[in-house]
Amino acid sequence: MKVESRLLVGVALFFLVTGVGYWFWSYEQSGTVMLIGAVLLGMVPGGYYLWWSQRMKPRPEDRPDGTLEEGAGVIGAFPGSSIWPFVMAMGLFSCALAAVFGLWLLAPGFAAVFFAAIGYTVESRRGGTV
C-alpha cells in the first residue's frame, strides 16, 4: 500500500507546487481552481492510503517475496451476469435525451434507473444470478 499512497500523494504535491507557481505567476482563476481540484484528487485518497499504510502489515501483493499460498482463499465476491447495468444505462440515456427532445423522456428514464437500482440491490443480496 505504500507505493500506491506515495503515488497519489505525489500527484497532490506536484499539483500543489504547480498550482502555487501558476497562481503567483498568472493570477488566472480558472486554471488555479482546476489545479487545486487535482491536488484534492491526489490528497484525499492518497492521505487515506498513507494513513493506512503506516498501520497495516504489507499485503502479500506488496511484498516482493509474497507467495501464492498467502493469497489463497476468497479474493472477492464477483457478481455474475446481470441485466441491470444495461437497464440503468438505458435509463440514463433516456434522461440525457430528455435534454434534447423534451422532458417527457425523463419519465421512462427515471423509471428505468429506479428499477435498476432496486434490481442491483436485490441481486447483490442474492449474490448474482449466474
Add this chain to the structure above:
Amino acid sequence: MTLLQQRPPAGAGDHPEHAEHHDEPTFIVKWLTSTDHKVIGINYMVTAIVMFYLSGVMALAMRVQLSSPSGVGMSLQTYNELFTMHGSLMLYLFAGPFAFGGLANYIVPMQVGAPDMAFPRLNAFSYWLYLTGSITMLLGFLTSTGAAAFGWVAYAPLSTSTYSPGPGADLWIISLFLTGFSAVFTGVNLVATIFYLRAPGMTMWRMPIFTWNMLVTALLILIAFPVLTAAMVFLWTDRHLGTHIYTVAGGGVPVLYQNLFWFFGHPEVYILALPYFGIATEIIPVFSRKPVFGYKGLVFATLAIAALSTGVWAHHMFTTGTVLLPFFSLLSLLIAVPTGVKFFNWIGTMWRGQISFKTPMLFCVGFLLAFLMGGLTGVMLASPPIDFATHDTYFVVAHFHQVLFGTAVFAGFAGFYFWYPKMFGRMLHDGLGKAHFWTMFVGFWLTYLPQYVLGLHGMPRRIATYPSGLGWTALNMASTVGSFIIGASFLIMLVNLWVSWRRPVPAGDNPWDGHALEWFASSPPVHHNFEKLPPIRSERPTWDFNHPDARTIPHGRHAEHELVGAGASAARGDDTTGA
C-alpha cells in the same frame, strides 16, 4: 517442487450455491448481461473499431472534397459536420475507448493476476454508457438540422445557441456527458483493480508497463474528464437556460470555455497516448526477446509525462493572447524530456535483441517513426513564435494526425494483432498483417507530409474550398491519394479477420513467448481467467516460468529480492536446475 498454486475461483466458498454453475447464455443475452471483463473489453473494441471505420469514411469524403480547389460540390455545412464528427468520433469514441475501455479492460486484470475487474457491474454500466453516448453523437446526422458543425473543440461562442442552433449540437454535448461518465467509471474501476486485486508477489514495481500506463491514464482521466463534463453542462445551460457563462453579452467569459476545455483536452491527448505507449512497451520486449530496458525509467517517464501534461493546457490557446506564454511554453517543451526517455528505452530494448519482425512488432516500429515525427513538430509548436505563425493551419493538422495516428492506429493495431490470439484463440495471418502495415505506412506518410508543407504555405484548417493559384492543388491531391491508400489498408485488415474467422489457425496459449501473466492463461481465457498462476518474481512471470534455466542477472538496489525467483538458481551459478 510446487511451481503452480491453485487459486480457488473467486466467489467460491463465499456463496457456494451460486458459484460456477454456468448455463452459457446465448449470444444476445450474453452480450446484454455479461459482467465479464473479457466480454466487455471485446464489446468496447468492436464498438470502437466500428466508430473508427465510420470516422475513416468521413475523412475520405473530406479528402475527396479537398482534392481539387473547388471541391466536388459538397455543401459547406456538410463539410463542417464531417470534420466535426470525424474528430469527435476519433478522439472521444475510438482512440480513448479502444485502448482504455477495450484493451485495458481485457488485459489489465489478467496482467495483475485478477479474476475480473474490481466492480464488474460498474464496468458493464460504463460500456453501456459509452455505447449510448456513441449512438447519441451519431443521432445528430438524423436530425433535420444536421449533426454538430463546430469542430471537435466546440468553442464558445460558436457553439452557443445563437450560432449553432438545433438538436445536433445538443446531442453532441450530452454525448460527451455520457461518454465522460463512462470514462470516469472505467478509471475508478481500473485504479481499484490495480490497487486491490493484484496477485501475491505482484508488487507495484513488478507490474507490466502496460498496466502502469493504464493506472496513470486512469488518474489523468479522473483529473480531466470531470472538467469536460462541467464545461459541457455550462454550455448546455448557456444554450437552454439563458445563463451567460460563455457569452460576453451577459457578462460571461468566452475564453473560460477554452480554459476548461483544454484543461481536459490536453490531458486527453495523453489519455490517448499513454495507453498506446504501454502497448508498444509490451510488444517491443517480446519481439526483441529481451526484458524491457529501464523499467523504472519508463514508469517515471510515464508519471512525468502525465504530470506535465496537466500543466500545458493553454498551449492550444497561445493566439488568444490571454495566457501566460512562458509558463505553458516551458512545460510543453519539458514534456519532450520524459518522452525522449521513453524513446531511448524502447530503442535500448531493441538494441542487440533478437528482433523478429512479426506484424505487431512492425506496427510498433511504425509507431516509433510516426510518433517521433509528430512529437518533434509538437516541440516546434510549443514555441510561441512558431505557433503564432502556424496556428490553425494544416501544419497543426498534420502534427496532431501524426501524433494520434502514430499512437492510436499504429500502436493500437499493434496491440490488436498482438492480443488477438489471446482473445480468440486463433492467429491472424502474418502475411496479410504485413501487407496491412506496409500499405498503411506508405499511405500515412503520403497523406500527412504534404499537409506539413501546405500548412507552411498558409493553408488554413477547416476550409472546404481554396483558391487554385496558390500551388496547393498537387499537394492536396497527394494527400487524398495517401488517405485512400490508408483506407485500402484497412480493407486488408477486414480480409485478415475474415480469413481468421473462416480458416482458423489455432494460436495456443502463448504464441509469441510472451512475458506478462495474460500469456499464462488459456486462449481464450476461461471464466475468471486463471486456473493457476506461476510464481511472480519479476515483471515477466510467464517468461520466467517457461524459461527456468535462463540466466537472469539481477542488478540495482533491490537485486537481493530479485534473486529468489525462477531462474535465480541459475543466476547464482549453482546449477541445480530448480525445475
